[in-house]
Amino acid sequence: MDDQGMVLYPESTFIINCQGDACVGDVVLFKQRVYDxxxxxxxxxxxxxxxxxSVAGRIVNESYGSAxxxxxxxxxxxxxxxxxxxxxxxxxxxxxxxxxxxxTLRQAWADESERKRKLEEKHARGAQARMERRARIxxxxxxxxxxxxxxxxxxxxxxxxxxxSSIVLRFKSVLAGLIxxxxxKNLNELRAVSHAQVDVDRDxxxxxxxxxxxxxxxxxxxxxxxxxxxxTLCRFFANKGNCSNGEQCSFRHHSL
Ligand SMILES: [Zn+2]
Numbered sequence: 712m713d714d715q716g717m718v719l720y721p722e723s724t725f726i727i728n729c730q731g732d733a734c735v736g737d738v739v740l741f742k743q744r745v746y747d748x749x750x751x752x753x754x755x756x757x758x759x760x761x762x763x764x765s766v767a768g769r770i771v772n773e774s775y776g777s778a779x780x781x782x783x784x785x786x787x788x789x790x791x792x793x794x795x796x797x798x799x800x801x802x803x804x805x806x807x808x809x810x811x812x813x814x815t816l817r818q819a820w821a822d823e824s825e826r827k828r829k830l831e832e833k834h835a836r837g838a839q840a841r842m843e844r845r846a847r848i849x850x851x852x853x854x855x856x857x858x859x860x861x862x863x864x865x866x867x868x869x870x871x872x873x874x875x876s877s878i879v880l881r882f883k884s885v886l887a888g889l890i891x892x893x894x895x896k897n898l899n900e901l902r903a904v905s906h907a908q909v910d911v912d913r914d915x916x917x918x919x920x921x922x923x924x925x926x927x928x929x930x931x932x933x934x935x936x937x938x939x940x941x942x943t944l945c946r947f948f949a950n951k952g953n954c955s956n957g958e959q960c961s962f963r964h965h966s967l
Contacts, residue, residue, distance in 0.1 A: 720790065742814075744763055745762045764794050769786065772785035886961060
């Protein structure tokens with residue numbers, strides 16, 4: 712285990728669920744099963760899983776093979792722990808669908824809007840490639856094919872996951888100050904990183920609680936919820952599984 716890597720990229724900083732969308736530049740954390748490889752007369756065979764390791768790394772490359780379903784990420788390992796941990800700088804190649812299937816967390820970018828731009832470019836390239844492939848198959852000229860679906864803002868490439876909706880979360884009112892922060896610092900950060908609309912208010916029916924309304928796409932809501940989770944979860948409870956403050960504890964003893 713590389714301690715330096717764990718100090719520079721501590722586990723607690725991986726707070727955003729990748730939600731099936733990752734790109735070059737993401738610093739990600741995930742757990743993977745470890746398998747034994749057997750060499751059977753030149754053929755490789757995979758045995759049963761022999762353990763689990765955590766891997767933190769930076770996505771340094773993404774490639775699409777010519778064959779179907781050969782979308783892979785190359786991840787430069789920052790640190791790894793558990794069974795047969797990988798050494799730092801090890802270039803781990805992982806299939807895109809495998810990375811998306813496991814729960815992959817990432818750090819927030821210093822500039823999340825830059826990441827958003829990169830992802831949009833990537834999706835646009837993907838849409839273009841799919842359109843060209845369809846055109847080849849159907850024998851149509853690409854010029855004849857236009858993206859058909861648009862959302863309310865007329866953005867091409869509309870998808871189900873772009874639907875904007877709201878969720879309301881309740882917290883003990885003592886947590887409102889922490890959620891909002893001094894001079895709105897925390898609330899502004901929450902809004903800037905998640906791109907969701909976030910409003911904090913008193914619970915009109917219960918003075919002991921406040922309500923946080925999050926409006927945005929599924930991804931934006933998920934980012935905001937992850938950040939609120941990290942901010943308001945009781946450290947004692949999260950680390951040790953119990954907290955001597957019990958019911959009196961100001962922080963949450965369950966995940967959002
Ligand atoms: Zn507690």
